[in-house]
Amino acid sequence: NAGVTQTPKFQVLKTGQSMTLQCAQDMNHEYMSWYRQDPGMGLRLIHYSVGAGITDQGEVPNGYNVSRSTTEDFPLRLLSAAPSQTSVYFCASSLSGTRAYNEQFFGPGTRLTVL
């Protein structure tokens, strides 16, 4: 199994540009999520999904869109990039979003810089 994969690894955008960060998992996990990691802030949840066709907002959803058309893929769209979105983005998946315990499996991350 490849686990959780993310592309690209690095990206530089100009303010106002849009782009999609890709995330895929091959473990048949129901639950997928996007986090951003900023220095001194830990990981903050952007959006999450508990299954195909079901998504919801996390703590910091503004400026981001998601969709979940298949179990495997969970892309994150930046609508109009801003310098405040410069961060490292992690996608994670776990078996179920409704059980009390779920170990999360993380992708390698995408380092995004917005100029």
Next chain:
Amino acid sequence: SQQGEEDPQALSIQEGENATMNCSYKTSINNLQWYRQNSGRGLVHLILIRSNEREKHSGRLRVTLDTSKKSSSLLITASRAADTASYFCATDGFFSGGYQKVTFGTGTKLQVIP
């Protein structure tokens, strides 16, 4: 706002020494997890402790949980250079729809000097 806060923010020790990291959280939990992040990588799950457990071991890791103080500690014994990483605690909760939410702390950066 962050649910978990790790202490200290950074820790530097000699190889062979023990490393202790602490996590405090704000609201009641079902489970608390610890993750490790090597530089430039994603997080890797280390250990989970349930709210009705007080202590748990896994290899050189020992985790304690004190729900009355809303705190947990991670002890790494006989540290190795390969243990150099950032360590995060994560607590669970649920969104109003009943779906799981995992909230991470700000992390402790551990450096083990050979």
